[in-house]
Amino acid sequence: MALTADELANDLRAESDDLIAVLAPLRDEDWLTPTPAENWSITDQVTHLAFFDEITVLACTDAEQFGVQAKAHMAMGVDFPDRVAENHRHLTGSQILPWFQQARAELIETCRRTDLSQRYPWYGPAMGGTSLFTARIMETWAHGQDVYDALGVRPAPSARLRHVAHIGIGARTYTYKVRGLELPAAPIRVELTAPDGSLWTWGPDDAENRVVGDAYEFCRVVTQRQNIADTALRVVGNDAVHWMSIAQAFAGAAGPGRPARSELEPA
Numbered sequence: 304m305a306l307t308a309d310e311l312a313n314d315l316r317a318e319s320d321d322l323i324a325v326l327a328p329l330r331d332e333d334w335l336t337p338t339p340a341e342n343w344s345i346t347d348q349v350t351h352l353a354f355f356d357e358i359t360v361l362a363c364t365d366a367e368q369f370g371v372q373a374k375a376h377m378a379m380g381v382d383f384p385d386r387v388a389e390n391h392r393h394l395t396g397s398q399i400l401p402w403f404q405q406a407r408a409e410l411i412e413t414c415r416r417t418d419l420s421q422r423y424p425w426y427g428p429a430m431g432g433t434s435l436f437t438a439r440i441m442e443t444w445a446h447g448q449d450v451y452d453a454l455g456v457r458p459a460p461s462a463r464l465r466h467v468a469h470i471g472i473g474a475r476t477y478t479y480k481v482r483g484l485e486l487p488a489a490p491i492r493v494e495l496t497a498p499d500g501s502l503w504t505w506g507p508d509d510a511e512n513r514v515v516g517d518a519y520e521f522c523r524v525v526t527q528r529q530n531i532a533d534t535a536l537r538v539v540g541n542d543a544v545h546w547m548s549i550a551q552a553f554a555g556a557a558g559p560g561r562p563a564r565s566e567l568e569p570a
Contacts, residue, residue: 351388426555493521530564
């Protein structure tokens with residue numbers, strides 16, 4: 304997925320616009336609506352994005368200061384994103400939305416000016432510029448899903464899903480590493496139907512382990528916004544089945560995933 308900085312920035316802008324269009328009409332009390340993420344409201348989802356937008360800009364423009372802040376964040380423990388959320392719960396929606404819009408505008412402009420071939424400091428190993436900003440698209444989409452689910456809306460899926468799918472597949476090694484598990488040697492073929500009906504593919508076409516189905520559902524699974532049991536994805540092979548049960552597109556501690564609908568329904 305060789306993209307220019309402007310192409311990445313344009314996709315980041317479009318994904319941001321979808322989310323902002325849903326947030327803009329909300330009243331302050333609406334921002335307190337619980338989302339499917341345990342103990343996180345719409346407020347928490349959006350302050351998370353704004354906070355890490357600012358951190359990403361810092362990583363690209365002032366590596367030394369980023370290092371100071373990242374060290375302080377890591378000292379909070381593996382749950383520091385929850386601590387960040389707690390620290391911003393005093394803000395109202397009418398305060399959060401302008402913050403997010405400003406932080407996002409700066410992030411997009413930083414993306415346009417960034418040399419994507421360079422590596423930039425992050426929590427853990429440094430990240431290439433393309434990966435850093437692709438991750439912001441993925442994060443926007445994933446946290447946006449929680450907001451949309453909380454409000455009962457669903458913007459039309461777009462070709463930007465390919466960013467999410469690509470980073471989710473690329474994170475397979477990390478998914479196993481963060482859990483202290485050995486990555487199976489067998490390759491996995493992923494075939495996804497894009498929103499326009501075209502086919503996106505990854506991995507050797509003769510692989511025995513396969514994941515086939517709708518790109519939107521796949522992205523929901525690898526961002527841990529939906530349990531694989533609640534999708535129509537076709538998963539073949541023990542290694543593919545196991546991966547889909549723990550798949551994690553995002554960095555940080557091993558995510559717990561989402562329970563299947565059958566686990567939430569009363570017996």
